[in-house]
Amino acid sequence: MKRMLAFVWIAVVSFAGLGAPAVAQDAPKQHLPIIDMHLHALRAKGWPVGPSFICPGMDFAAFDPRTKWDPNHWWETCPNPLAAPSTDEELIREILAIMDRYNIVLAATSGPLGHVRRYRQAAPHRTVPGLNTAVANLPTPDSLRELIRKGEVTILGEIAPQIEGISPEAEILEPYLALAEELDIPLAIHVLSFQPYYLFPQNRATLNNPLLLERMLVRHPKLRVYVMHAGWPMLNEMMSLLFLYPQVYVDVAGIDWMLPRKEFHRYLRSLVEAGLGKRIMFGSDTSLWPETLSIAIEAIESADFLSETQKRDILYNNAARFLRLDKNGQPQSRPR
Numbered sequence: 001m002k003r004m005l006a007f008v009w010i011a012v013v014s015f016a017g018l019g020a021p022a023v024a025q026d027a028p029k030q031h032l033p034i035i036d037m038h039l040h041a042l043r044a045k046g047w048p049v050g051p052s053f054i055c056p057g058m059d060f061a062a063f064d065p066r067t068k069w070d071p072n073h074w075w076e077t078c079p080n081p082l083a084a085p086s087t088d089e090e091l092i093r094e095i096l097a098i099m100d101r102y103n104i105v106l107a108a109t110s111g112p113l114g115h116v117r118r119y120r121q122a123a124p125h126r127t128v129p130g131l132n133t134a135v136a137n138l139p140t141p142d143s144l145r146e147l148i149r150k151g152e153v154t155i156l157g158e159i160a161p162q163i164e165g166i167s168p169e170a171e172i173l174e175p176y177l178a179l180a181e182e183l184d185i186p187l188a189i190h191v192l193s194f195q196p197y198y199l200f201p202q203n204r205a206t207l208n209n210p211l212l213l214e215r216m217l218v219r220h221p222k223l224r225v226y227v228m229h230a231g232w233p234m235l236n237e238m239m240s241l242l243f244l245y246p247q248v249y250v251d252v253a254g255i256d257w258m259l260p261r262k263e264f265h266r267y268l269r270s271l272v273e274a275g276l277g278k279r280i281m282f283g284s285d286t287s288l289w290p291e292t293l294s295i296a297i298e299a300i301e302s303a304d305f306l307s308e309t310q311k312r313d314i315l316y317n318n319a320a321r322f323l324r325l326d327k328n329g330q331p332q333s334r335p336r
């Protein structure tokens with residue numbers, strides 16, 4: 001279980017809602033459609049090592065190493081703590097209700113496959129299933145090939161090797177990258193310097209450098225990659241990668257609600273003003289705290305430096321292009 005938890009936070013995993021009621025597929029259409037490229041299907045209470053609440057947009061407290069690490073002190077004073085629903089059923093119901101409210105038409109939903117299946121049952125036309133597991137627990141390449149063939153996995157990720165102390169350059173990933181390239185499914189890889197060492201002792205800032213993806217991009221030129229969390233805060237490295245490898249996209253998940261809003265907007269604005277606005281996709285990284293999904297959308301909609309066209313690109317158009325949506329608005333699949 002400890003191993004399991006290692007990739008949770010912000011890779012933050014989900015274990016979804018057993019028997020959750022099916023939500024109407026014809027959601028209200030007051031919002032233009034949105035694609036969330038980074039949702040997690042996790043079990044309520046799926047994160048016992050982390051804080052018992054989350055604090056969007058808050059400064060992070062200093063830690064005195066003479067004291068025992070307590071994740072609840074991470075945000076010493078939080079004006080707006082979010083509590084997680086206490087049951088799987090509530091969790092999936094609340095997430096799907098927010099998806100309805102904002103007209104989220106597709107969500108790349110990753111987690112343990114058993115939990116992803118529950119989201120697929122509740123919202124079959126909106127769930128794009130992904131595999132989110134520790135590298136140590138990845139299925140064999142042959143098993144993964146079969147899962148992809150059956151449509152159980154259509155995105156390889158979120159994969160977050162750094163949290164396990166594994167570099168994106170590690171050879172252990174190679175057969176999976178080759179398979180994703182061969183079968184033409186996207187790789188969704190976590191790159192984010194956020195999860196603190198005390199919570200994830202294997203995590204290293206040096207492993208969360210976007211340039212560590214360069215070798216896989218050279219080895220696998222047809223691999224479709226998106227960099228989750230946009231590599232925050234390594235802006236220059238992220239931009240270098242995006243300029244040299246025009247097939248690469250980013251999502252802005254997690255950083256759009258967990259960071260102070262000004263910092264998120266500074267980072268997003270830099271990417272857009274560098275001319276990369278066609279490569280940025282919305283993501284929420286919502287897992288145990290449904291309200292983070294609303295906050296993440298609001299972080300894009302409130303960005304006064306973005307034109308309406310740029311907002312639509314981020315909230316929908318770029319992901320539609322990346323996923324190669326067909327005329328029914330579903331990711332194109334090809335015979336495998």
Ligand SMILES: [Zn+2]
Binds near residue numbers: 160190229
């Ligand atoms: Zn992540």
